[in-house]
């Protein structure tokens with residue numbers, strides 16, 4: 001058996017995948033743009049190799065001795081570079097790619113994962129697609145600032161429900177697929193929680209657990225875009241995020257699938273459990 005290459009370890013999902021794999025004592029290497037920075041951040045916990053999807057000269061070394069890859073697509077990465085990495089993986093003998101994708105990707109041609117999945121299939125590398133629902137952790141990532149400063153959830157979703165999934169659960173499935181590639185070969189798993197919620201319901205859960213009133217603002221798409229661009233987000237990103245939330249508003253993101261429980265034998269983490277676990281991140285910062 002060769003090594004598992006984990007990409008995106010300095011990000012949200014990759015970090016949890018590496019953490020999950022570490023428990024199983026596997027041979028693993030983590031591909032990062034800045035090895036020195038990662039070594040400092042993780043203090044000798046992992047082995048690192050330079051990997052930059054936009055620098056093809058890093059590919060050979062990053063894939064040396066690797067036979068399985070956890071592949072995370074960093075938003076905005078040019079397709080030609082990212083796809084060159086996929087084809088190089090094939091050439092170097094990678095025999096399984098676990099790719100983090102997005103739920104309902106087959107209906108979303110404007111989402112980069114739609115194209116990336118097709119290229120992975122074309123490459124001929126056996127794969128597992130993890131088509132993940134809405135990360136519950138969006139509440140402590142891009143929604144954090146508005147929650148801490150204004151006690152509000154600021155997304156243009158109307159009363160649309162979405163199928164939240166805790167990224168710790170995604171990472172657990174990712175690790176299982178990399179440890180048992182044959183069993184998970186060419187599978188497309190749709191990872192959701194076991195209940196779809198709208199953002200009014202999420203605000204109520206947060207209000208209960210945090211002990212202070214959290215509102216759901218429900219801006220229009222136009223208000224959302226204007227506000228996010230005033231905050232300094234780039235138009236391309238705001239349009240993509242706006243588009244995905246409109247999909248939710250139209251009631252198209254609410255589907256729940258049993259895949260997580262079928263694979264792991266347990267029920268996925270609830271939004272309530274997540275808010276308990278992360279409670280401290282929404283504390284008001286007092287200056």
Ligand SMILES: NC(=O)c1ccc[n+]([C@@H]2O[C@H](COP(=O)([O-])OP(=O)(O)OC[C@H]3O[C@@H](n4cnc5c(N)ncnc54)[C@H](OP(=O)(O)O)[C@@H]3O)[C@@H](O)[C@H]2O)c1
Nearest residue numbers: 008009010011012013033052053054073074102132134135
């Ligand atoms: N948010 C959701 O609800 C949701 C749902 C389903 C799927 N997804 C998908 O999940 C993915 C994002 O996952 P995440 O939140 O874990 O990502 P993240 O926290 O934004 O991390 C991105 C990672 O990619 C690395 N990276 C960036 N550019 C790179 C490059 N050129 N070469 C190599 N590595 C590079 C970053 O490393 P550095 O330290 O070098 O910057 C970082 O480790 C996206 O593909 C998104 O579409 C999201």
